[in-house]
Amino acid sequence: MSEEEKEIVIKIKRSSKEKGNWWQEYKLKVDRFTQMTEVLRRIKTEQDPTLAYRASCHMAVCGSCGMKINGEPRLACKTLALDIVKKYGKNEITLEPMDYFPIIKDLIVDWTDFYNRMFKVKPRLYPSKEVLEGKADHRLKPEDQRELWKFEQCIWCGLCVSACPSVKNDPEFLGPAAHAKGYRFLADPRDTIFDERLKILIDSSWRCTYCYQCFNVCPRDIEPVTTIKKTRAYTKFVKEKTPVSLTGEKHAEAIAKSIEDTGKIEEAKVYISTYGLLTAITDMIYAMQNGKLKYALVTDTKVKNMTQIRKIMEGE
Amino acid sequence: MEKLSYDAIVIGGGLAGLMAAHEIAVSGYKVAVISKVFPTRSHSSSAEGGIAAYIDGNSDPNDNPDYMTYDTIKGGDFLVDQDAAELLSKKSGEIVRIMESWGTLFNRQPDGRVAIRYFGGQTYPRTRFVGDKTGMALLHTLFQRVSGLDIDFYSEWFALDLIRDDKRVVGVVAMEMKSMTPAFFKTRAIVMATGGMGMLYAHSTNAYINTGDGYAIALRAGAALKDPEFVQFHPTALYPSDILISEAARGEGAILINNKGERFMVRYAPRKLDLAPRDITSRAIITEIREGRGFPGGYVGLDLRHLGEDYIKERLALAYEAAMNFSGVDATKEPIPVRPAQHYYMGGIDVDITGQNPDLIGLFAAGEAACVSVHGANRLGSNSLLETLVFGRETGRTVAKFLSEHKEEDSNNLDKEAEKVVDDAYKFVKSESGVHFGEILNKLRNVMWEKVGIFRDEDNMKDALSQIIELRKMSSSMYVLDKSSTYNTEFFNALELRNMLDLAIVIGRTAIERKESRGAHFRTDYPERDDNNWLKHTIAYLKGETVEITYKPVRITKWKPEPRVY
Numbered sequence: 035m036s037e038e039e040k041e042i043v044i045k046i047k048r049s050s051k052e053k054g055n056w057w058q059e060y061k062l063k064v065d066r067f068t069q070m071t072e073v074l075r076r077i078k079t080e081q082d083p084t085l086a087y088r089a090s091c092h093m094a095v096c097g098s099c100g101m102k103i104n105g106e107p108r109l110a111c112k113t114l115a116l117d118i119v120k121k122y123g124k125n126e127i128t129l130e131p132m133d134y135f136p137i138i139k140d141l142i143v144d145w146t147d148f149y150n151r152m153f154k155v156k157p158r159l160y161p162s163k164e165v166l167e168g169k170a171d172h173r174l175k176p177e178d179q180r181e182l183w184k185f186e187q188c189i190w191c192g193l194c195v196s197a198c199p200s201v202k203n204d205p206e207f208l209g210p211a212a213h214a215k216g217y218r219f220l221a222d223p224r225d226t227i228f229d230e231r232l233k234i235l236i237d238s239s240w241r242c243t244y245c246y247q248c249f250n251v252c253p254r255d256i257e258p259v260t261t262i263k264k265t266r267a268y269t270k271f272v273k274e275k276t277p278v279s280l281t282g283e284k285h286a287e288a289i290a291k292s293i294e295d296t297g298k299i300e301e302a303k304v305y306i307s308t309y310g311l312l313t314a315i316t317d318m319i320y321a322m323q324n325g326k327l328k329y330a331l332v333t334d335t336k337v338k339n340m341t342q343i344r345k346i347m348e349g350e
Numbered sequence: 351m352e353k354l355s356y357d358a359i360v361i362g363g364g365l366a367g368l369m370a371a372h373e374i375a376v377s378g379y380k381v382a383v384i385s386k387v388f389p390t391r392s393h394s395s396s397a398e399g400g401i402a403a404y405i406d407g408n409s410d411p412n413d414n415p416d417y418m419t420y421d422t423i424k425g426g427d428f429l430v431d432q433d434a435a436e437l438l439s440k441k442s443g444e445i446v447r448i449m450e451s452w453g454t455l456f457n458r459q460p461d462g463r464v465a466i467r468y469f470g471g472q473t474y475p476r477t478r479f480v481g482d483k484t485g486m487a488l489l490h491t492l493f494q495r496v497s498g499l500d501i502d503f504y505s506e507w508f509a510l511d512l513i514r515d516d517k518r519v520v521g522v523v524a525m526e527m528k529s530m531t532p533a534f535f536k537t538r539a540i541v542m543a544t545g546g547m548g549m550l551y552a553h554s555t556n557a558y559i560n561t562g563d564g565y566a567i568a569l570r571a572g573a574a575l576k577d578p579e580f581v582q583f584h585p586t587a588l589y590p591s592d593i594l595i596s597e598a599a600r601g602e603g604a605i606l607i608n609n610k611g612e613r614f615m616v617r618y619a620p621r622k623l624d625l626a627p628r629d630i631t632s633r634a635i636i637t638e639i640r641e642g643r644g645f646p647g648g649y650v651g652l653d654l655r656h657l658g659e660d661y662i663k664e665r666l667a668l669a670y671e672a673a674m675n676f677s678g679v680d681a682t683k684e685p686i687p688v689r690p691a692q693h694y695y696m697g698g699i700d701v702d703i704t705g706q707n708p709d710l711i712g713l714f715a716a717g718e719a720a721c722v723s724v725h726g727a728n729r730l731g732s733n734s735l736l737e738t739l740v741f742g743r744e745t746g747r748t749v750a751k752f753l754s755e756h757k758e759e760d761s762n763n764l765d766k767e768a769e770k771v772v773d774d775a776y777k778f779v780k781s782e783s784g785v786h787f788g789e790i791l792n793k794l795r796n797v798m799w800e801k802v803g804i805f806r807d808e809d810n811m812k813d814a815l816s817q818i819i820e821l822r823k824m825s826s827s828m829y830v831l832d833k834s835s836t837y838n839t840e841f842f843n844a845l846e847l848r849n850m851l852d853l854a855i856v857i858g859r860t861a862i863e864r865k866e867s868r869g870a871h872f873r874t875d876y877p878e879r880d881d882n883n884w885l886k887h888t889i890a891y892l893k894g895e896t897v898e899i900t901y902k903p904v905r906i907t908k909w910k911p912e913p914r915v916y
């Protein structure tokens with residue numbers, strides 16, 4: 035158990051109403067156990083008390099410490115400084131506030147819009163009257179409990195939303211976290227407002243582009259995109275379809291056609307035939323600007339073979 | 351200053367605060383919750399193992415609430431108020447049922463009913479759990495539930511101080527952190543649900559935000575703390591982040607080793623070995639480290655390797671993952687670095703079993719901020735989550751009743767009082783030089799850890815107390831470098847430190863006075879429990895630099911004190 039100390043450089047993107055934006059550098063010694071929240075705490079108590087950031091639990095359950103670490107959306111507490119040094123092969127780590135969220139100060143962003151989205155999906159169980167009045171008890175199968183628990187573990191950290199291209203482009207899209215939350219209740223056999231939930235979620239679920247960003251960044255492995263897929267599968271229960279969900283169905287058909295023709299998903303072709311050339315190009319430019327294209331390409335490797343593709347399509 | 355008016359104000363958005371707010375709101379009163387973090391970021395989210403509950407028809411057939419009460423009393427080394435423990439046990443099943451009905455995804459038995467696991471000190475297994483994230487599951491359920499009610503949330507608002515007249519609380523001054531705007535919340539009832547104070551100690555499993563604000567705010571308003579000397583330490587916190595590694599690891603066969611590779615528990619608890627109680631194990635580890643047999647940095651190893659990779663990954667998944675995620679240690683290949691850390695605060699704002707404080711009309715408290723007292727000298731695992739909900743609810747109900755009986759009375763000069771609270775706080779920002787909070791903070795946390803920690807004795811504690819008083823003096827010349835009027839976290843850290851210092855004085859003083867060893871309070875100079883002289887609650891007030899101490903009998907219903915042997 036050796037724990038040699040190593041000096042690293044932390045570059046933090048700072049901002050304040052009074053002074054505008056600037057980058058500031060700090061040096062400090064860390065060992066292989068040092069979490070990034072500890073790096074921040076030590077900077078604040080020992081070097082620069084003016085640095086502002088949020089952190090609470092230091093164990094990845096409170097969702098306070100989301101930020102960009104070397105450009106990647108991560109929880110600071112779940113990130114060890116030397117792991118980042120090793121991964122990027124340099125002694126310097128950059129910290130920036132999460133994308134998309136308005137910046138309040140330094141690493142602190144404004145979550146108001148995020149919370150509003152979460153509340154839009156009615157994030158609470160509506161049990162039957164009997165259960166609520168204590169006249170009956172729920173039974174829940176262990177396998178249902180396990181399935182729902184996977185999606186229940188969202189800590190409202192916002193990382194998936196900060197990484198999601200659709201949220202930025204489409205004001206009608208609820209975003210990955212709200213979808214995960216919405217689905218967690220949609221799928222709960224104890225809930226009584228299925229139709230109302232479906233109405234809230236279904237149109238929005240077709241506005242996701244399946245770029246898998248949310249899947250990549252979620253620190254609790256919620257897989258918001260999976261919940262969106264699962265929600266789309268409910269489209270057949272909806273009587274009045276919106277233009278978006280109709281387009282969505284068209285998208286699914288286009289994928290099917292592409293696979294029929296070539297045996298693989300030609301992402302660009304499918305995209306264009308669904309959304310039209312203009313939208314596709316704007317989105318690409320957007321993705322490039324945000325350095326997201328490399329992730330968009332990574333997602334291709336997610337689908338490895340035909341069985342998997344079929345599985346995904348059945349999910350739709 | 352903006353003035354807002356509510357029937358009741360709950361300070362704290364953890365489990366205790368939200369449950370109290372729920373009860374007040376459903377009784378038809380206008381209530382607001384003030385919390386310095388968004389409610390789901392409260393410390394309650396960290397709780398892992400579970401919540402104890404006796405559920406009629408869904409418990410061990412031999413179990414009953416009396417066993418649960420007895421376990422709690424014995425665990426607390428007989429400093430527990432027995433009527434409080436009885437209430438806790440009696441209401442436990444109902445509270446878990448309510449949380450289930452609101453959507454908490456408790457782990458299930460094959461027939462669909464809520465599952466059970468064993469926890470330390472239980473005669474029969476009765477802990478209900480949601481994987482290893484019970485606190486998170488409960489907190490989200492409850493927050494989501496109350497967010498559907500007519501309750502105003504002031505999230506990321508920092509409570510500064512209470513306003514009182516000669517006998518009642520009449521409001522609280524709080525500040526919106528984002529805009530740094532203060533507001534005076536006028537009210538007839540205040541519930542303090544501000545949680546614990548782990549940051550007072552150099553090593554703690556608590557969240558960074560647990561700075562004991564509520565204890566200090568209550569003290570400054572003239573209310574007493576009960577049993578403030580009782581601080582619980584857990585033997586195995588992950589080095590260096592102090593994330594809790596559950597006792598389950600040692601239960602499954604993990605052993606503690608020092609830097610020589612010795613299984614040192616052989617020397618401290620030859621029969622129980624690594625499964626000795628929390629306090630004994632903590633003391634053993636500290637002794638090893640102090641005598642130079644720890645690893646550099648100050649920790650020992652929790653060795654799982656002999657159990658084999660498959661067993662570790664299957665039975666000890668949690669310990670394995672925590673070590674991997676937060677310390678980068680592969681527990682199948684090397685021991686997990688651990689050391690003891692502060693874990694829980696048994697002391698708290700003095701309240702009776704209805705949640706009411708006897709010093710000030712309109713002051714209530716619940717959860718870790720309060721001392722009811724159900725934990726006595728030592729809390730049993732999985733009883734704290736239960737306490738937050740059971741007594742959060744009792745307190746909320748008491749407040750509703752209180753509101754129906756107490757009409758608003760006129761109070762004079764309140765605005766001036768409120769202005770003064772803000773001015774006092776702003777002192778730090780206005781000064782142009784002095785010391786920074788970090789310097790005082792680090793010293794305070796170290797002296798508490800070294801001298802008012804796991805091992806205590808008169809000389810060390812007296813030395814600590816004089817250092818604390820010195821630091822408190824220094825803090826009056828504390829200054830805040832950041833003059834910004836948006837989200838000035840440096841300012842709030844300075845205020846937290848002010849609170850920590852007020853609490854530290856009280857802990858130090860009362861610990862010196864209690865000349866016996868009981869539960870978590872271990873005195874090397876008085877190693878025995880002394881029921882003749884010390885079977886009583888400490889009641890402490892803070893008057894300037896003086897701590898005024900009185901005592902109050904422990905309420906005993908049917909369980910006579912007996913030695914605490916397991």
Ligand SMILES: Cc1cc2nc3c(=O)[nH]c(=O)nc-3n(C[C@H](O)[C@H](O)[C@H](O)COP(=O)(O)OP(=O)(O)OC[C@H]3O[C@@H](n4cnc5c(N)ncnc54)[C@H](O)[C@@H]3O)c2cc1C
Pocket residue numbers: 361362363364365366367384385386387388389392393394395396397398399400401402484485507508509510543544545546555556557559560563564594693694716717718719731732733734735736738
């Ligand atoms: C690692 C760990 C694991 C645990 N596991 C378990 C377990 O398995 N079972 C169990 O029973 N117990 C467990 N506990 C203990 C239990 O989690 C806590 O005692 C309990 O959650 C406290 O809840 P609370 O509502 O009293 O306070 P908290 O959840 O701490 O909430 C305090 C609230 O007060 C607010 N606040 C504080 N100061 C101010 C201020 N100045 N202004 C405004 N707001 C303020 C905060 O924002 C927060 O919302 C564990 C504790 C730890 C540290």
Ligand code: SF4
Pocket residue numbers: 194197198199200201209210241242243244245246247248249258259262
């Ligand atoms: S997969 Fe959908 S929800 Fe997830 S980041 Fe991409 S667009 Fe957003």
Ligand code: SF4
Pocket residue numbers: 187188189190191192193194195210211214251252253254255256258
């Ligand atoms: S889904 Fe994952 S990334 Fe998104 S808010 Fe929840 S925990 Fe964070």
Ligand code: FES
Pocket residue numbers: 071088089090091092093094095096097098099100109110111112
């Ligand atoms: S500090 Fe709680 S998630 Fe990182």
